[in-house]
Amino acid sequence: MDCSICTSLPYILRPPRNTICAACYEGARSIISLTSKHENEKPNNNNLLSSSNSNKGFTNALKWVKEMKEMEEELNEKISYLEGFAAALKDQIHTDIQIIPGNNEPSIPAHRALLATRSAIFRNVLDSDECKAPANQTITLAELNHEELESLLEFLYSGSLPKEKVEKHVYSLAIAADKYEIPFLQKFCENKMLGSLNSSNALDILEVSDTCSNLNLKETALNFIVRNMEDIVFSARFDAFALKNPHLTVHITRASFMEIRNRKLGL
Ligand SMILES: [Zn+2]
The missing domain is CATH 1.25.40.420 (Serine Threonine Protein Phosphatase 5, Tetratricopeptide repeat)
Known part of the structure; x- marks a missing residue:
């Protein structure tokens, strides 16, 4: 059948060009019901959209896609703004604590405030350190080697990790995420393991x-x-x-x- 939607040459079809294949029909229904669901979930929704009105459904679907695109651009800007943290780790800007891996490998300078916001366990360790005088300027994560610790810190600062590092360290990172209570990293590692x-x-x-x-x-x-x-x-x-x-x-x-x-x- 010549579908007026997905054919590459719609203009060669005879008017009124209203034939539509099963795949396009299903696709259109799904888009409209997805948009209606999205509209219905909105707070203060006055239910302007009716799924029985397919023209209106498509107008709304397009509006929704545009909104999503704008939101994506905004989020990308926000992410690049937040990447300043990763630069602070990489360039060791105003670091105030040394993180020591196992096997007597060299320590990595980091920031107490960032560690405390990312992990409830680090927060407790750092809070209890402040009672001591002088303040203990190191945390030791003996179960991680230097490379694993580097990846853990990179994730804590940037919220993501390059593919090769994930593949290499996902197991030790999953265990660290559980031990130090870092839910976002737990979820991240779980998804990677399920996917592979x-x-x-x-x-x-x-x-x-x-x-x-x-x-x-x-x-x-x-x-x-x-x-x-x-x-x-x-x-x-x-x-x-x-x-x-x-x-x-x-x-x-x-x-x-x-x-x-x-x-x-x-x-
Ligand atoms: Zn089609």
């Missing part, structure tokens, strides 16, 4: 989710392992995993037994 879950990293993700008590991630990783038992259980990684995590190995065994039983019962 595969046969070669499922055991690592299960281990990290257990350490961080992240039930959603743990359940997803466990289900993935059960559905890909052959690839995972016969890998060399599984031997080391089972020795280190006997309780998780029990979980995997039970879950895969249930899976086999349910399959047999046709559930």
Whole structure:
């Protein structure tokens, strides 16, 4: 069928050019219902928009898209304004505390105020330091190496991290986010792990989710392992995993037994 919306040459169609394919029809309905939902959620909404009036629906949808675009530009400006914090870390502007990683690696200068706003745990440590005289000018995060600490600080200052650093340090960052109560980093790491879950990293993700008590991630990783038992259980990684995590190995065994039983019962 020649669709008057998605064809590349709409002008060759015969007037009144009102044929529309199923994909465009569904798409148009979805856009209008999404816009209506957005309008209905607005405070002080006087319900000008009716989903039965499709012309009005499209006018509103376009208005909404423009508003979103403006909002995006505003947020981008705000983000680049806030990036001043990352520069303060990078160029060590007025730093007032040294953060020490493990293994006697060199410390990294940072800012007490920023650390206190990002983590409830750092805040407590810094608050209790102020009672002491003289003030303790260091915090030691012995479980992180220098590179991991650098990535943690970069995230705390800028709210994001380059892809290569995320891939390399996501597990240690997830554990640090849990330990130092940094919810935004917890969510960030969870999303990255869920997005990259595969046969070669499922055991690592299960281990990290257990350490961080992240039930959603743990359940997803466990289900993935059960559905890909052959690839995972016969890998060399599984031997080391089972020795280190006997309780998780029990979980995997039970879950895969249930899976086999349910399959047999046709559930
Ligand atoms: Zn179409």
